[in-house]
Structure formats: structure tokens, C-alpha cells
Amino acid sequence: MKPSVVLYKSLPDDLRQRLDEHFTVTEINGLTAENLEKHAEAFASAEGILGSGGKVDSEFLAKAPKLRVASTVSVGYDNFDVDALNQRGVLLMHTPTVLTETVADTMMALVLSSARRVVEVAERVKAGEWQSNIGPDWFGIDVHHKKLGILGMGRIGLALAQRAHLGFSMPILYNARKHHDAAEQRFDAQYCDLDTLLKESDFLCISLPLTEQTHHLIGREQLAKMKPSAVLINAGRGPVVDEQALIEALKDGIIHAAGLDVFEQEPLPADSPLLSLPNVVALPHIGSATHETRYGMAKDAVDNLIAALTGKVEKNCVNPQLLK
Ligand SMILES: NC(=O)C1=CN([C@@H]2O[C@H](COP(=O)(O)OP(=O)(O)OC[C@H]3O[C@@H](n4cnc5c(N)ncnc54)[C@H](O)[C@@H]3O)[C@@H](O)[C@H]2O)C=CC1
Numbered sequence: 001m002k003p004s005v006v007l008y009k010s011l012p013d014d015l016r017q018r019l020d021e022h023f024t025v026t027e028i029n030g031l032t033a034e035n036l037e038k039h040a041e042a043f044a045s046a047e048g049i050l051g052s053g054g055k056v057d058s059e060f061l062a063k064a065p066k067l068r069v070a071s072t073v074s075v076g077y078d079n080f081d082v083d084a085l086n087q088r089g090v091l092l093m094h095t096p097t098v099l100t101e102t103v104a105d106t107m108m109a110l111v112l113s114s115a116r117r118v119v120e121v122a123e124r125v126k127a128g129e130w131q132s133n134i135g136p137d138w139f140g141i142d143v144h145h146k147k148l149g150i151l152g153m154g155r156i157g158l159a160l161a162q163r164a165h166l167g168f169s170m171p172i173l174y175n176a177r178k179h180h181d182a183a184e185q186r187f188d189a190q191y192c193d194l195d196t197l198l199k200e201s202d203f204l205c206i207s208l209p210l211t212e213q214t215h216h217l218i219g220r221e222q223l224a225k226m227k228p229s230a231v232l233i234n235a236g237r238g239p240v241v242d243e244q245a246l247i248e249a250l251k252d253g254i255i256h257a258a259g260l261d262v263f264e265q266e267p268l269p270a271d272s273p274l275l276s277l278p279n280v281v282a283l284p285h286i287g288s289a290t291h292e293t294r295y296g297m298a299k300d301a302v303d304n305l306i307a308a309l310t311g312k313v314e315k316n317c318v319n320p321q322l323l324k
Pocket residue numbers: 075076077096097099100103151152153154155156157175176177178207208209210211213214235236237261262285286287288289
């Protein structure tokens with residue numbers, strides 16, 4: 001008999017077909033409380049789950065007593081309680097690597113659009129405001145040769161360093177839990193402590209995961225250490241930055257601008273003060289959102305689930321110690 005799995009994100013037809021070849025699939029529209037109740041039987045018999053978004057914690061696991069593998073269509077896994085999964089012996093599979101370059105492209109787009117005010121001035125053109133030669137009120141700030149600080153020098157941080165250093169002649173500073181040899185050798189990146197990164201970066205780019213240690217790592221005190229001309233870019237997770245403190249810093253001129261792909265609450269509420277600030281570029285969490293990359297992530301998530309439920313895991317496992 002094929003193992004039962006719950007699919008909580010729709011897949012392209014060919015990938016759905018591949019999943020059906022291996023498993024008996026129940027497809028639901030998200031891991032909502034309502035769906036957990038409505039599809040209680042499917043969760044009770046599920047050996048695997050595949051999707052993205054929604055909390056997977058001990059409360060969820062109590063409803064899925066046969067679960068062996070959770071496969072998320074994302075690299076970030078902050079919505080999973082990894083300790084609870086470990087206690088239950090449930091493997092967690094994710095999709096690093098396939099999205100790295102695309103997310104770095106998004107971060108570079110945020111750097112450029114925040115500095116050059118691309119969104120703001122394009123809207124002014126559409127509104128018919130371009131009536132004569134433009135003056136300083138349309139100008140932005142340079143990107144090339146400025147110092148780019150990377151907070152979280154992992155896969156995405158490295159790909160951003162490549163773009164910024166080789167493409168835009170930007171000196172790279174970074175902070176991470178440990179030195180990154182490839183970043184230092186290939187892009188001359190300089191390791192520094194967080195205070196130095198805050199004080200010296202012209203662009204502070206956050207590509208950190210959300211953990212207990214990184215929650216509100218950037219708050220009022222840290223923002224106050226940044227240059228008034230600095231731009232903050234966050235494509236890691238919203239709660240790494242204290243959003244209220246960021247709003248105040250942007251309003252009060254403590255920092256110059258922000259480019260944000262992630263927020264404390266997503267979707268960003270329509271009445272968020274961030275949306276009325278001209279010095280904010282706000283994107284709807286599109287870091288990995290290209291057709292090619294989203295397909296690649298879904299494919300990897302399907303392959304990860306098949307590998308893990310058939311005992312053939314070689315990569316993409318968050319808790320490989322369970323394999324021993
Ligand atoms: N906006 C979007 O659409 C996307 C956002 N992301 C976010 O980007 C994050 C990073 O992804 P990858 O680069 O693939 O992960 P990674 O694991 O390769 O890199 C994370 C880096 O953060 C560092 N780090 C972790 N905790 C730290 C701390 N307390 N202080 C300093 N450095 C710390 C690690 O040492 C590592 O260098 C993901 O966890 C996810 O939250 C990822 C993909 C898309």
C-alpha cells in the first residue's frame with residue numbers, strides 16, 4: 001500500500017502526478033485550524049506532509065501520530081518546531097540552494113530601487129508629474145562603490161556579495177556566526193562584529209533566518225548606530241527587525257530608507273505606516289518568486305519527500321542526526 005501524505009500547497013500538474021505515483025495524496029488548501037479539523041482523518045494517517053506556511057508544532061504533531069517526514073517548499077523553517085519534530089523522530093526536509101541566486105537578485109533589486117527611488121519616481125511619471133527637466137527632488141543616491149554590509153553570510157549572503165562586489169565594485173562587510181572563507185577569498189569580504197557592521201554599512205542587508213537569537217536583533221538601539229544616510233534591506237524574515245522601531249527610524253531620519261521583502265505580519269496590513277513612507281520599498285515576499293525558481297523549489301520538495309519516505313536521504317535535511 002502507498003503511504004498517505006497530506007499536500008497543503010498546490011503543485012504543477014507534472015509534480016502532482018509524480019507525487020500520486022508514490023503516495024495516496026489528500027490535497028488541502030493550507031494548514032489552517034479549520035482544515036486540521038475538517039481533514040482530521042487524513043492527518044491521523046499521514047506519514048508525510050508537503051507544503052509551505054502554517055505552524056507545525058507539538059499541537060500539530062499530536063494530530064498526526066504517524067508522521068515521519070515534513071517537506072517544506074522553502075529554505076526557511078522558522079514555522080517548524082524542530083525540537084518537537086526531533087522528539088517525535090520526524091525528518092524535516094527543505095529547499096536550500098535552488099532559490100539562492102533568485103533571492104540574491106531580489107536583494108540587489110531592493111538595494112537599487114531603494115537607493116535610486118525607482119518605485120517612487122516611476123509612480124510620479126505615471127501620475128503625470130514629469131512636466132519638465134527633473135531636479136534634485138527626483139535624485140537618488142549612488143550604489144556603486146558604497147559599503148555593503150551583510151548580516152547572515154550564508155548561501156544567499158554569498159550570492160549577494162558576488163553581485164555587489166563584482167558587479168557594483170562595493171566593498172563587503174559581514175557578520176555571521178562564523179567566518180566565511182569563500183566570501184573572504186572570492187569577494188574580499190571583511191568579517192566584523194555587529195556594531196561595526198551597523199556603523200560602517202551604507203547598505204545593511206539582512207539574510208538571516210528567524211531564530212530565538214535573531215528575533216528583533218535589529219531594534220531601536222541598533223538602528224541608532226547606523227549612518228543617517230544608510231539603507232536597510234531585509235529579505236530574511238520580518239521579525240528579525242523590530243518593525244515599530246524601523247518605522248520610527250525612517251520617519252525621524254535616523255536612517256535614510258528601507259527595502260523590505262518580509263514583514264512582522266504577512267500579508268502586510270494595508271494600514272501599515274510603512275506603506276505611507278516614501279522612503280520604503282515594500283515587496284510582497286517575492287524573494288524566490290520567479291516561475292523557474294518556484295518550480296524548482298516544488299520539484300525539490302517532492303523529491304525530498306520521496307527520498308525521505310523511502311529512506312534515501314542524501315541532502316536537504318534539517319535534522320540529519322535522526323538518520324543515524
Ligand atoms: N525573502 C524570501 O523570499 C526568502 C527569504 N529567505 C530567508 O533567508 C534565510 C537565509 O537563507 P540561506 O542563506 O539559504 O541560509 P544559510 O543557512 O545558508 O545562511 C544563514 C546565515 O545566517 C547566519 N546566522 C544565523 N544565526 C545568526 C546569528 N544569530 N547572528 C549572525 N549570523 C547568524 C548563519 O551563520 C548563516 O551564515 C532563510 O532562513 C530565510 O529566512 C530565504 C529564501 C527566500
